[in-house]
Amino acid sequence: MSPNSKDLLIAIPTYNERENVEMLIEAITKTGIDADLMFVDDNSPDGTGQLLDSLKPKYPRLQVAHRPGKQGIGSAHQYAIRTAYQLGYKKLMTMDCDFTHRPERLPEMLAAAKGNDVVVASRYMSKNSLPGWNIFRRILTHSGHFMTTWLLKMPYDATGALRLYNLETIPLYAWDTITSNGYSFFFESLHILFLNKFKIAEIPIELPSRTYGNSKMDKREVVRSVKLLFATYMTKVMNPERYNIVKPLPIESINPDLKDDQDWDGYWSGKAKIGSLLYDFIAAFYRKFIIRRILNHFAHKHFKKNGEVLHAGCGSGQVDVDISKFVKITGLDISTQALSFYNKCHQGNCKLLHGSIFSIPLEKSSVDGIYNLGVMEHFTEPEIKKILGEFHRVLKNDGTAVMFWPPEFGLSVMFFKVLTFIFENFLGRKNVKFHPDEITRVRSKQHVKQLVESENFSVVEYYFGIRDIFTYSVIAVKKRQTA
Numbered sequence: 001m002s003p004n005s006k007d008l009l010i011a012i013p014t015y016n017e018r019e020n021v022e023m024l025i026e027a028i029t030k031t032g033i034d035a036d037l038m039f040v041d042d043n044s045p046d047g048t049g050q051l052l053d054s055l056k057p058k059y060p061r062l063q064v065a066h067r068p069g070k071q072g073i074g075s076a077h078q079y080a081i082r083t084a085y086q087l088g089y090k091k092l093m094t095m096d097c098d099f100t101h102r103p104e105r106l107p108e109m110l111a112a113a114k115g116n117d118v119v120v121a122s123r124y125m126s127k128n129s130l131p132g133w134n135i136f137r138r139i140l141t142h143s144g145h146f147m148t149t150w151l152l153k154m155p156y157d158a159t160g161a162l163r164l165y166n167l168e169t170i171p172l173y174a175w176d177t178i179t180s181n182g183y184s185f186f187f188e189s190l191h192i193l194f195l196n197k198f199k200i201a202e203i204p205i206e207l208p209s210r211t212y213g214n215s216k217m218d219k220r221e222v223v224r225s226v227k228l229l230f231a232t233y234m235t236k237v238m239n240p241e242r243y244n245i246v247k248p249l250p251i252e253s254i255n256p257d258l259k260d261d262q263d264w265d266g267y268w269s270g271k272a273k274i275g276s277l278l279y280d281f282i283a284a285f286y287r288k289f290i291i292r293r294i295l296n297h298f299a300h301k302h303f304k305k306n307g308e309v310l311h312a313g314c315g316s317g318q319v320d321v322d323i324s325k326f327v328k329i330t331g332l333d334i335s336t337q338a339l340s341f342y343n344k345c346h347q348g349n350c351k352l353l354h355g356s357i358f359s360i361p362l363e364k365s366s367v368d369g370i371y372n373l374g375v376m377e378h379f380t381e382p383e384i385k386k387i388l389g390e391f392h393r394v395l396k397n398d399g400t401a402v403m404f405w406p407p408e409f410g411l412s413v414m415f416f417k418v419l420t421f422i423f424e425n426f427l428g429r430k431n432v433k434f435h436p437d438e439i440t441r442v443r444s445k446q447h448v449k450q451l452v453e454s455e456n457f458s459v460v461e462y463y464f465g466i467r468d469i470f471t472y473s474v475i476a477v478k479k480r481q482t483a
Contacts, residue, residue, distance in 0.1 A: 008035040008110070009089040011080030015070055017097040018046045025059055027103040033110065035093070038063040040080050042070045073161070074185025078175065081165070085172045093164045101162040101205075108203055109164045117169045117198040120190065121162035121205040147226075148187050151233040154194050156202055158187035170198060174245045176340075182221055184228040191232060196245045238284035241318060244344040251339050251352045258356055262378065262436050264335035268315065286412065286471065287318045291373060291404070294468045299323040299371065302400045302461075302476050307368035310394065312357050312387075313375035317342035317350075320371075324349050327369070332360065357387050362394045370395060373404040373472070377438040381451065384440060388455035395479045401457070404472040407442035411470045442473040456480040 041049035052064040084092040095101040112119045148158040180188045314331035330351040331342045339352045355361040423429040445462045457477040464473045
């Protein structure tokens with residue numbers, strides 16, 4: 001195979017590895033592997049990047065990627081992965097630069113790649129695989145392995161960097177789901193591939209104590225990784241759809257000029273933040289086990305089978321996967337992050353529409369029904385009237401809109417008021433915010449009636465009761481025909 005072939009790329013992140021890089025290049029070359037090398041250097045203060053540039057005439061298959069500063073080991077791996085796809089490589093191998101990953105084991109990694117999507121080098125398949133390690137590092141490493149196997153139910157060495165990826169069988173968009181820029185990238189990425197049933201193989205390796213230089217992982221990074229591990233576990237339990245690898249659907253008419261003043265992209269970003277897990281857990285429980293059932297009930301009651309229905313302010317899509325088998329859903333949201341999550345939940349069985357509910361990008365009288373859940377309360381009454389005006393415009397004659405709208409006296413509202421009080425007055429947390437501001441909650445049936453009638457709707461049903469444990473007021477309104 002000629003130099004600069006596109007079969008295999010070996011990517012090696014570096015930060016202050018000047019003393020190692022040429023020795024490593026020589027050691028890899030001696031293995032006889034037919035591969036290009038790419039070092040990803042984060043502007044090392046010791047001049048690693050400049051030394052690598054000077055070595056390129058000597059090693060024609062050497063590439064050097066320079067990044068402006070230290071951005072995290074996970075970020076470096078993501079960069080290498082995406083660059084490998086961009087350059088057309090079929091396989092990508094990743095490894096460290098400190099000789100803890102022995103170059104002589106690389107041919108064995110390649111041999112194990114046949115018929116598999118990922119090959120992982122494991123420190124836990126044989127005894128005495130960590131020679132020279134001190135007791136603290138042994139405890140830390142084995143604790144990390146125990147936690148990933150116990151919490152994530154994943155039997156592999158999930159925190160090591162010596163891996164081989166088959167880029168022909170793992171699609172590029174699979175990596176869009178990964179959020180970590182640090183060491184937690186390793187278990188997060190492998191966990192997502194594992195959940196999506198990619199074929200993973202392991203080979204046993206010895207991992208000697210770092211031969212050259214010093215470890216880059218400090219105590220703060222350990223704490224961050226542990227936090228993300230628990231956040232990943234909670235997400236897997238309550239929001240596993242976030243980890244679905246689904247081919248992105250085209251979002252119709254993406255409008256770059258839309259202003260998201262309430263930062264819904266941030267809310268639906270999918271980043272597992274430990275501080276928001278309590279709300280995420282409670283909200284996911286309500287969506288899946290309570291709201292989903294009540295939506296099924298009212299959708300079958302007020303929408304006709306196979307009707308064109310708009311989910312206005314669709315969010316995650318965890319609540320309406322059942323009714324997508326009953327009606328044809330178009331999910332509308334101002335947040336492209338929300339639309340991406342919605343697509344993962346629905347596995348492509350929907351349309352996606354990027355837009356604002358103040359100016360819905362649909363033709364007049366184009367849908368049979370509209371519904372939303374937990375949307376109207378985030379706006380003022382004049383804004384709600386404008387939204388209702390848009391609903392009236394896009395609904396067909398006699399079309400129905402069903403709104404799930406929290407009342408002032410709803411159980412969830414009371415619960416989060418109490419929770420906020422506890423956090424602020426007993427736990428010392430100030431300005432606690434579990435969800436975006438709720439500006440206008442339902443005060444009474446008469447309150448809703450006045451709002452909808454002002455925009456030429458009639459209330460056909462008002463429900464507040466045990467079906468959703470007194471969480472929402474459910475309001476079904478029928479479009480009045482206007483001259």
